[in-house]
Amino acid sequence: MERFRCSSARGWWGSSTGLLSWLNFSEVSKGNPGTLEKSLNRKLYDIAELYKVEDKINISVEEACEDYLSRVINLFSKLDHYEPTPIILIDEYDSPLISCEKEHYEEVLSVLSSFFKVLKGRQVAPLF
Numbered sequence: 142m143e144r145f146r147c148s149s150a151r152g153w154w155g156s157s158t159g160l161l162s163w164l165n166f167s168e169v170s171k172g173n174p175g176t177l178e179k180s181l182n183r184k185l186y187d188i189a190e191l192y193k194v195e196d197k198i199n200i201s202v203e204e205a206c207e208d209y210l211s212r213v214i215n216l217f218s219k220l221d222h223y224e225p226t227p228i229i230l231i232d233e234y235d236s237p238l239i240s241c242e243k244e245h246y247e248e249v250l251s252v253l254s255s256f257f258k259v260l261k262g263r264q265v266a267p268l269f
Contacts, residue, residue, distance in 0.1 A: 160192070160217050160220065160223045160224070160227040160228065161227070161228045161229075161230065162188045162191075162227060162228070162229050162230070163229075163230045163231075163232065164184055164185075164188070164229055164230065164231050164232070165231075165232045165233055166231060166232065166233045166234050166235075166236045166237055167232070167233035167236040168184070169181055169184060169236075169237060171236065171237045171240045171241055171249070172241075172242075173241075173242075173245050173248070173249075174245060174248040174249050174251070174252045177206075177237055177241075177249055177252050177253075178205060178206040178252055179202050179203065181206040181209075181210075181252075181256060182202040182203075182204070182206055182209045183202055185206075185209055185210060185213045186198065186202065186213075188213065189213050189216065192217065192220060194213075194216040194217070194220070197216055198212055198213065198216065199212070200212050205255065206252060206255065206256050207255040207256055207258065207259045210256060210259045210260070211259050214227060214259070214263055226263065229260065234253070234257075237249050237252075237253060238250060238253065
Protein backbone atom coordinates (compact mmCIF):
# COMPACT_ATOMS: atom_id res chain seq x y z
CA MET A 142 0.00 0.00 0.00
CA GLU A 143 3.02 2.30 0.15
CA ARG A 144 2.67 3.29 -3.50
CA PHE A 145 -0.49 5.24 -2.66
CA ARG A 146 -0.72 8.24 -0.41
CA CYS A 147 -3.96 9.52 1.01
CA SER A 148 -4.74 12.91 -0.52
CA SER A 149 -7.82 13.57 1.56
CA ALA A 150 -9.73 12.20 4.47
CA ARG A 151 -12.72 11.87 2.14
CA GLY A 152 -11.31 8.84 0.35
CA TRP A 153 -9.58 10.13 -2.78
CA TRP A 154 -6.18 8.61 -3.43
CA GLY A 155 -3.19 9.60 -5.54
CA SER A 156 -0.01 7.78 -6.35
CA SER A 157 3.24 8.60 -8.04
CA THR A 158 2.33 6.31 -10.93
CA GLY A 159 -1.43 6.52 -11.32
CA LEU A 160 -4.38 8.64 -10.40
CA LEU A 161 -6.98 6.77 -8.38
CA SER A 162 -10.37 8.23 -7.47
CA TRP A 163 -13.40 6.77 -5.76
CA LEU A 164 -16.89 7.78 -6.87
CA ASN A 165 -19.76 6.56 -4.69
CA PHE A 166 -23.04 6.70 -6.59
CA SER A 167 -25.06 6.31 -3.39
CA GLU A 168 -23.99 9.89 -2.57
CA VAL A 169 -25.38 11.49 -5.74
CA SER A 170 -28.81 13.10 -5.99
CA LYS A 171 -31.18 10.73 -7.67
CA GLY A 172 -34.50 12.56 -7.86
CA ASN A 173 -34.61 12.87 -11.62
CA PRO A 174 -32.16 12.71 -14.56
CA GLY A 175 -31.36 16.44 -14.39
CA THR A 176 -30.41 16.39 -10.73
CA LEU A 177 -28.46 13.16 -11.26
CA GLU A 178 -26.34 14.78 -13.99
CA LYS A 179 -25.68 17.90 -11.93
CA SER A 180 -24.80 15.82 -8.89
CA LEU A 181 -22.39 13.65 -10.89
CA ASN A 182 -20.80 16.80 -12.29
CA ARG A 183 -20.38 18.23 -8.80
CA LYS A 184 -18.70 14.98 -7.68
CA LEU A 185 -16.36 15.21 -10.67
CA TYR A 186 -15.66 18.85 -9.80
CA ASP A 187 -14.72 17.77 -6.26
CA ILE A 188 -12.23 15.28 -7.70
CA ALA A 189 -10.83 17.93 -10.06
CA GLU A 190 -10.56 20.36 -7.15
CA LEU A 191 -8.60 17.82 -5.15
CA TYR A 192 -6.04 17.58 -7.94
CA LYS A 193 -6.05 21.37 -8.49
CA VAL A 194 -7.45 21.33 -12.03
CA GLU A 195 -10.95 22.67 -11.30
CA ASP A 196 -10.13 26.10 -12.75
CA LYS A 197 -9.31 24.47 -16.11
CA ILE A 198 -12.59 22.61 -16.55
CA ASN A 199 -14.25 25.53 -18.40
CA ILE A 200 -17.57 23.74 -18.61
CA SER A 201 -20.69 24.33 -16.53
CA VAL A 202 -22.12 21.75 -14.13
CA GLU A 203 -25.29 22.25 -16.16
CA GLU A 204 -23.68 20.44 -19.12
CA ALA A 205 -24.29 16.78 -19.87
CA CYS A 206 -22.33 14.61 -17.45
CA GLU A 207 -20.58 12.73 -20.25
CA ASP A 208 -19.15 16.03 -21.54
CA TYR A 209 -18.08 17.02 -18.05
CA LEU A 210 -16.51 13.61 -17.42
CA SER A 211 -14.62 13.76 -20.74
CA ARG A 212 -13.22 17.16 -19.83
CA VAL A 213 -12.11 16.05 -16.36
CA ILE A 214 -10.45 12.89 -17.74
CA ASN A 215 -8.65 14.99 -20.36
CA LEU A 216 -7.34 17.25 -17.62
CA PHE A 217 -6.20 14.29 -15.54
CA SER A 218 -4.30 12.87 -18.50
CA LYS A 219 -2.19 16.03 -18.60
CA LEU A 220 -1.19 16.03 -14.93
CA ASP A 221 2.50 15.71 -14.20
CA HIS A 222 3.68 12.81 -12.05
CA TYR A 223 0.73 10.58 -12.96
CA GLU A 224 0.04 8.04 -15.65
CA PRO A 225 -2.18 9.56 -18.36
CA THR A 226 -5.13 7.22 -17.71
CA PRO A 227 -6.85 7.68 -14.33
CA ILE A 228 -8.34 4.79 -12.41
CA ILE A 229 -11.85 5.55 -11.21
CA LEU A 230 -13.43 3.18 -8.72
CA ILE A 231 -17.22 3.31 -8.76
CA ASP A 232 -19.25 2.06 -5.82
CA GLU A 233 -23.02 1.59 -5.71
CA TYR A 234 -23.27 2.16 -9.49
CA ASP A 235 -26.87 0.91 -9.53
CA SER A 236 -28.07 3.12 -6.67
CA PRO A 237 -29.57 5.83 -8.95
CA LEU A 238 -31.62 3.19 -10.80
CA ILE A 239 -32.82 1.46 -7.65
CA SER A 240 -33.96 4.67 -5.99
CA CYS A 241 -35.44 6.60 -8.94
CA GLU A 242 -39.15 6.97 -9.61
CA LYS A 243 -40.59 4.52 -12.14
CA GLU A 244 -41.38 7.27 -14.62
CA HIS A 245 -37.72 8.41 -14.62
CA TYR A 246 -36.13 4.96 -14.91
CA GLU A 247 -35.39 5.07 -18.67
CA GLU A 248 -34.02 8.62 -18.48
CA VAL A 249 -31.80 7.79 -15.49
CA LEU A 250 -30.62 4.68 -17.31
CA SER A 251 -29.74 6.85 -20.31
CA VAL A 252 -27.70 9.27 -18.14
CA LEU A 253 -25.79 6.40 -16.53
CA SER A 254 -25.27 4.68 -19.86
CA SER A 255 -23.78 7.85 -21.37
CA PHE A 256 -21.55 8.32 -18.32
CA PHE A 257 -20.22 4.75 -18.48
CA LYS A 258 -19.71 4.91 -22.27
CA VAL A 259 -17.21 7.72 -21.69
CA LEU A 260 -15.34 5.61 -19.15
CA LYS A 261 -15.39 2.52 -21.36
CA GLY A 262 -14.21 4.56 -24.33
CA ARG A 263 -11.16 5.67 -22.33
CA GLN A 264 -10.42 2.19 -21.02
CA VAL A 265 -6.86 0.96 -21.35
CA ALA A 266 -5.87 -2.63 -20.69
CA PRO A 267 -3.96 -2.76 -17.40
CA LEU A 268 -0.41 -4.03 -17.34
CA PHE A 269 0.46 -6.42 -14.55
